[in-house]
Amino acid sequence: MRNSVLVIDDVKEQAEGLSKALTGAISNCTFEPVFEEETIINAIENRFYNLAIVDLRMDGFSFDGIHVIKKIFEVNPFAKVLIVSAFKGEYFTKLKDLLLSGKVLDVLDKESYDIWIPKLKSVIELYFQKLDQDSSEINNALLQFYSETKNEKDTYLKGEKFEHFLSLVFQSIGFKQVLKRVIDGSKNEVDLIIRNDVADTFLGKFGKYILIECKNKPNEGVSKNDFIVFKSKIENSNGFAELGILATSGYIAKTTYIEAVRGSKDRNKIIFLSNIEIERLIRAENKLSEFKAIIDSQVKDN
Known part of the structure; x- marks a missing residue:
């Protein structure tokens, strides 16, 4: 099975930049940036991915990252989510139920790439390593x-x-x-x-x-x-x-x-x-x- 990751953000430069940085750091994964409302929903419903990196705040969109995550859980029974945001506090109450689902790998703050990418790399590689060893899930x-x-x-x-x-x-x-x-x-x-x-x-x-x-x-x-x-x-x-x-x-x-x-x-x-x-x-x-x-x-x- 391919290791395929959706990188979902409302800002084009951030989605593409993070995808490019992670592609350089992790060789056995495909990272696909999506950053427009229609494209995000289409990718969630019709593309293959076993992990989605989701930003919580999506200014100017008709939905936020919480809605996106719930939609992922609805349509993709085996996908996991890695939440990244500089505004975790704003979504603390809404996040509690999602965290109890067991499908959220981690919630990480956005930081400078030299600090942030190694943290993301560690979480992603550990997840796919476990997935490769046991496909029963x-x-x-x-x-x-x-x-x-x-x-x-x-x-x-x-x-x-x-x-x-x-x-x-x-x-x-x-x-x-x-x-x-x-x-x-x-x-x-x-x-x-x-x-x-x-x-x-x-x-x-x-x-x-x-x-x-x-x-x-x-x-x-x-x-x-x-x-x-x-x-x-x-x-x-x-x-x-x-x-x-x-x-x-x-x-x-x-x-x-x-x-x-x-x-x-x-x-x-x-x-x-x-x-x-x-x-x-x-x-x-x-x-x-x-x-x-x-x-x-x-x-x-x-």
């Missing part, structure tokens, strides 16, 4: 999120949560950009589009994008018709996507497998992720290797 968070997703009663929220869950899974595999609910030129809606930007020669053979169709139906099978409709979306992608993933919290109907075998000679491939494969990905120590193993097991037939 992330796996347990994904498993809990998956369970809640399957048990959701509201039909709309059920689909929305499943899509968000799968975006987290694929970001944890290593994909940086996941787009949700995209409507193409032919008015077809695709649940998720993944930019195939993982540095892997095997996955690189499957085109620039990977399309994902999400079916949160724990007690139902994915039908032959679901497969045919999704296959047409891949065929109409102008060659940008050669790999599709039909994901379900339930199972794949037998007639769907038969239909997949009929088109197994086609260049475009569709991989099935049923409940069994999803749980394999959640529990895997190396999620990229597990994902490729799932593809290997199906690519001849599908």
Whole structure:
């Protein structure tokens, strides 16, 4: 798993300066500065990160750092937060509940870089060292999120949560950009589009994008018709996507497998992720290797 850090501040120069300084101090992490309202919310909801460095005061914004942190905890079950601020006293009361969550690594004052960067470096490296040694915390968070997703009663929220869950899974595999609910030129809606930007020669053979169709139906099978409709979306992608993933919290109907075998000679491939494969990905120590193993097991037939 990549070590990816969002650096969130309302001041462009501070976000970019801190990102640059930390990039020079820590070699095995990616630091992404975000400093505009819309960009911050978009990054929180759609980008992969396992740590966010958040400034508390955000002058001129419609929200402050407290709101940002709560949003992170809401949408990313395995992200931790490192709070940095020169105004901790102003937010003391609001901070108490966040600190009790166990998801805040530390609260540090902003200082001159020669003093501040070593402190940040120590906290960040210790966190990622523990994460590398034991991935169970992330796996347990994904498993809990998956369970809640399957048990959701509201039909709309059920689909929305499943899509968000799968975006987290694929970001944890290593994909940086996941787009949700995209409507193409032919008015077809695709649940998720993944930019195939993982540095892997095997996955690189499957085109620039990977399309994902999400079916949160724990007690139902994915039908032959679901497969045919999704296959047409891949065929109409102008060659940008050669790999599709039909994901379900339930199972794949037998007639769907038969239909997949009929088109197994086609260049475009569709991989099935049923409940069994999803749980394999959640529990895997190396999620990229597990994902490729799932593809290997199906690519001849599908």
